[in-house]
Amino acid sequence: MSQKEVQEQIVADLKDWQKIENASMSSCSSILEKTDHPLLRAVVETIMRDSQNHYNIQQLIVDSMEKKPFSLTPEDVASVWDGIEKHNRLEKRTVEMATKLLGEVKGQHLTAQHYLLRYLLIDEEKHNAMLDMLEKVKNDLYPYA
Ligand SMILES: [Fe+2]
Ligand SMILES: [Fe+2]
Known part of the structure; x- marks a missing residue:
């Protein structure tokens, strides 16, 4: 497949996925x-x-391939990086809080609370992973840093 065909396939797959997200809603x-x-x-x-949210992100990928290619410059990243590093510390604290609370509810017959706290922990870990991945994207922009 040519590069153009591969890109068309990616867009078609993303649009199929959006139909699933609509069905989910x-x-x-x-x-x-x-x-x-x-x-x-x-x-x-x-x-x-x-x-x-997933639908919107899929649309962002589609738009980036169909009409508005991403250009993420070192200046774009630099303008928010201090804020992101501070935010990163908050996200790490949320994981600590969720972990602490999970320990506290353990053995208390708080099944529903335990379930909700497990969800929060997974979600906070996801925020941490998103920012860690963003750091790798940033580092790719500074190959000699
Ligand atoms: Fe989804
Ligand atoms: Fe978070």
């Missing part, structure tokens, strides 16, 4: 009509918001 809203339970609603509402 409709599925979440029909589940939400059936329950007032705060725990169940929180789970489904979270997945619904994430599906919207």
Whole structure:
């Protein structure tokens, strides 16, 4: 396949994925009509918001390939890097808090709370991973640093 064909395939796959995210959002809203339970609603509402977010990110990738290529310059990165490093420390503290709380609820018969805290820990670890990956993107921009 030519490079152009590969890129068209990527865009087509992303658009297929967006259809799944749309189906996920409709599925979440029909589940939400059936329950007032705060725990169940929180789970489904979270997945619904994430599906919207995933859809938006897929669109960003599509747009970057179809009309607006990314250009991330060292200046772009430099303008926010101090802020990101400070933010990184906050994200590390959130992982510590989630881990501490998981230890505290352990053995307390707080199953639902334990479940929600496990979710928060995974999500905070994800934020940490996103910023770590961004650091690698930044380092690729400074190959001689
Ligand atoms: Fe998704
Ligand atoms: Fe976070």
